[in-house]
Amino acid sequence: MKGILYGVGVGPGSEEFLTLKAVKVLKEADVVIAPKALKDGESIALDTAKNFIGENTKIYKTHFPMGKKDREEKIYDIFKLIEKLIGEGKKVVFLTIGDPFLYSTYIYILDYIKKTDIKFETVPGINSFSAAASVAGETLVIGNEPLLILPASKINTIKDEKFIVLMKFYKKEKEVLDILEEKEFKYVCIRRACREGESVLYTREEILNSRDYMSLIIAHRD
Numbered sequence: 001m002k003g004i005l006y007g008v009g010v011g012p013g014s015e016e017f018l019t020l021k022a023v024k025v026l027k028e029a030d031v032v033i034a035p036k037a038l039k040d041g042e043s044i045a046l047d048t049a050k051n052f053i054g055e056n057t058k059i060y061k062t063h064f065p066m067g068k069k070d071r072e073e074k075i076y077d078i079f080k081l082i083e084k085l086i087g088e089g090k091k092v093v094f095l096t097i098g099d100p101f102l103y104s105t106y107i108y109i110l111d112y113i114k115k116t117d118i119k120f121e122t123v124p125g126i127n128s129f130s131a132a133a134s135v136a137g138e139t140l141v142i143g144n145e146p147l148l149i150l151p152a153s154k155i156n157t158i159k160d161e162k163f164i165v166l167m168k169f170y171k172k173e174k175e176v177l178d179i180l181e182e183k184e185f186k187y188v189c190i191r192r193a194c195r196e197g198e199s200v201l202y203t204r205e206e207i208l209n210s211r212d213y214m215s216l217i218i219a220h221r222d
């Protein structure tokens with residue numbers, strides 16, 4: 001089979017942070033599939049990559065619904081599309097923001113791909129929390145300490161960790177901050193790291209007044 005799937009991480013959302021490998025793969029792609037969060041919205045991943053996609057490359061923008069059942073159907077549909085294109089010998093790129101193996105739709109698609117003989121290669125991207133740490137000048141983890149990375153839905157699982165990264169807390173900001181304060185964490189919220197609209201928020205008020213899905217929190221305690 002001549003075709004191949006590339007899962008490409010585009011980094012935090014500015015083309016400056018694309019890797020040379022990502023650019024090479026994008027330039028050679030026959031087809032680019034770009035996920036988007038809202039049905040009528042734009043794809044951040046595509047916006048980041050667009051200047052490196054060839055004129056003759058076919059682009060598919062795909063919306064992944066929030067509901068689990070709808071999303072599973074959509075993921076299967078995308079897998080079937082990829083399977084068809086690769087059967088035609090195409091080089092197919094599936095874009096993700098940040099890194100493909102960190103909370104990404106690509107992971108679900110790979111579950112299907114791995115059950116076939118389709119060739120695939122993954123191009124890592126700068127993940128959002130590494131980008132955010134650099135924007136804020138904030139340590140992620142040091143010495144022999146572990147780093148806990150968790151979505152807001154799992155905030156109650158924090159035990160004695162001192163270094164944490166909290167992701168996916170849109171509309172749960174208050175609950176998240178209440179728990180961090182109760183557990184005596186110092187925190188900083190980085191919104192749209194390395195993208196237009198980037199900001200670093202240090203206070204509870206700023207965070208609650210500036211809600212954005214593309215935000216994460218880096219928190220430490222002694």
Ligand SMILES: C[S@@+](CC[C@H](N)C(=O)[O-])C[C@H]1O[C@@H](n2cnc3c(N)ncnc32)[C@H](O)[C@@H]1O
Pocket residue numbers: 012013096097098099100101102103104126127128129132166167168169170190191192193194195213214215216
């Ligand atoms: C579905 S996850 C995608 C993670 C991505 N694959 C990565 O490697 O960072 C979406 C979450 O990542 C975080 N995120 C992604 N890009 C970000 C950015 N530029 N600045 C801050 N947080 C970001 C937010 O917490 C957001 O809710």
